[in-house]
Structure formats: structure tokens, C-alpha cells
């Protein structure tokens with residue numbers, strides 16, 4: 001049931017994407033047509049670079065998530081590719097996380113559809129058979145951090161403005177258990193406990209220290225570093241690496257898979273509360289006023 005309902009989201013967007021692809025027909029077979037997800041394939045190396053392009057801040061709207069899910073499905077099913085570098089096309093921002101406008105002032109059916117897409121992108125990334133390297137070239141709060149956490153290796157550009165972490169509590173909301181599980185698997189229980197309760201956003205040096213990222217490099221070296229990490233990981237035979245990855249991650253993914261519907265219901269009732277709506281609106285307003 002969960003999967004069937006999930007498919008509806010994909011198919012609906014798939015039709016739209018199909019139409020886009022047709023109008024762009026001459027663009028070269030290899031470039032996947034999508035407004036917001038740029039794919040730069042290097043077939044010889046077996047690597048595709050995905051550049052997130054949903055300006056201004058790569059917030060994860062339902063449409064953006066759906067395009068990303070379709071793109072990942074295509075790459076996963078294309079034997080040409082063994083690795084993905086995930087990065088941003090928006091200067092200074094990797095991703096601002098979930099799109100707050102999808103969680104404010106909408107109806108329960110919308111919240112449920114949105115949350116299913118958030119679950120789906122996490123499962124697709126976390127369980128990917130490919131090697132995923134995050135080249136984090138900008139700020140990466142909350143859902144942006146979560147996407148990076150699904151990857152096998154994280155390289156962060158050395159800029160104090162590029163902070164990364166699960167800051168949900170600062171918004172008056174709670175990181176779901178599977179965000180928490182992914183963080184605990186990455187930085188350990190004690191560090192995750194502190195980071196989650198305080199909603200910490202770590203600048204590069206601290207992010208490296210706590211293990212949130214694996215490497216911090218000068219900004220102009222981020223892509224070359226990601227490529228060299230990728231070639232190291234791709235030197236391992238796929239079957240051995242994939243089975244090992246699955247062994248390490250399956251229990252965490254199953255935790256969500258076994259209760260997807262309950263998790264959606266939980267999200268919908270939480271996010272629909274007046275007090276939570278108010279917190280999110282105040283937070284969005286603060287973001288808007290920051291400039292003036």
C-alpha cells in the first residue's frame with residue numbers, strides 16, 4: 001500500500017518530466033531533462049554528478065524532491081553508473097533543507113504526500129547501490145544535512161558560513177527518528193544527543209571534529225577531492241561493497257520501512273497542530289525579515 005501510494009507521486013511527475021524531455025529532445029541523449037536537477041554524466045568513469053539547482057536555496061519542495069527521486073531511479077537502473085557526486089549549483093548553499101512552505105498552511109493530504117516524498121528520497125539515497133559522495137559546497141541545515149548524511153563520504157568546502165547540522169529544535173520541531181538514526185550512525189550517540197537537542201549547526205572545523213563530514217578542503221578543490229575519493233571507493237568490487245553497505249544500513253532503513261504509514265500519520269498530526277504552524281510561520285517570517 002505504502003509503495004503503491006508512493007508510486008503515484010512518481011508517476012504523476014514522470015508524465016510531466018516526460019513531456020519536458022520531449023521538448024528538449026535534441027539536447028543529447030545522456031542529459032536527463034529536469035529543471036532543477038542537473039546531471040553531468042561521465043560515462044567513461046562511471047560517475048554522474050548531480051547538481052541541485054532550485055534557487056535561491058535548494059529548498060526541498062515536493063516538485064524538486066520528485067524530480068530528484070526520478071533522477072536517482074534512472075541512474076540506479078543505468079548500469080553505466082557506479083557512483084554519484086551530489087553537489088549544489090546554488091552558490092553558497094548546498095540545501096536549506098525541507099521547504100518550509102510545504103509544511104505551512106496546507107491541508108493534511110498535502111502534508112501526507114509531501115512526507116511520503118521526503119521518506120522516499122531518504123530511502124533512495126540511503127539504500128543506493130552506487131557510491132555516493134557529497135561535495136558540500138554551501139550551507140547544509142536540517143534536510144540538507146540529512147541528504148549529505150545518506151552519502152558514503154562527505155567533503156565540505158572550508159568556509160565558516162557553510163554550517164551543517166540537524167537544527168530542527170531551533171524551529172520548534174523535532175527531527176524524526178530516522179533522521180536521528182542516520183545521525184547516530186554517523187557521529188555516535190553522545191554527539192548526536194547533544195547536536196540534536198541543541199540544534200547545532202557546525203562550521204567546517206567542528207563538523208570535521210565531530211565526524212559529521214569526512215574531509216574539509218578549500219572550496220576550489222571540492223570537486224577534484226570528490227573525484228579522487230570516488231575513484232578510491234570504485235576500486236572496490238561492486239558486489240562486495242554493495243553487500244557490505246546493505247549489511248551496515250539495512251536495519252536502519254527497515255526501521256522506517258516497517259512503519260512508513262504510521263510515520264506519515266505522525267508527521268501529519270504533528271505539523272497540523274496550531275502551535276507548530278505558528279512556530280514555523282514565525283521562523284519563516286524571521287528568515288524573510290533578515291534581509292531588511
Ligand SMILES: CCCCCCCCC/C=C/C(=O)SCCNC(=O)CCNC(=O)[C@H](O)C(C)(C)COP(=O)(O)OP(=O)(O)OC[C@H]1O[C@@H](n2cnc3c(N)ncnc32)[C@H](O)[C@@H]1OP(=O)(O)O
Nearest residue numbers: 059096097098099100101139141142143174267270287288
Ligand atoms: C514527531 C515527529 C514529526 C516530524 C516533525 C517534523 C520534522 C520536519 C523536519 C524538518 C526538516 C527541515 O529540513 S526544516 C528546514 C530547516 N531549514 C532551515 O532552518 C534553513 C533556513 N534557511 C537559512 O538558514 C538560510 O536561508 C540559509 C539556507 C543559510 C541561506 O541564507 P541566505 O542569507 O543565503 O538566504 P535567505 O535570504 O535566508 O533565504 C533566501 C530565501 O529563501 C527562503 N528560504 C530559506 N530557507 C528556506 C526553507 N527551508 N524553506 C523555504 N524557504 C526558505 C527565505 O525565506 C528567503 O525567501 P524570500 O525572502 O522570499 O526571498
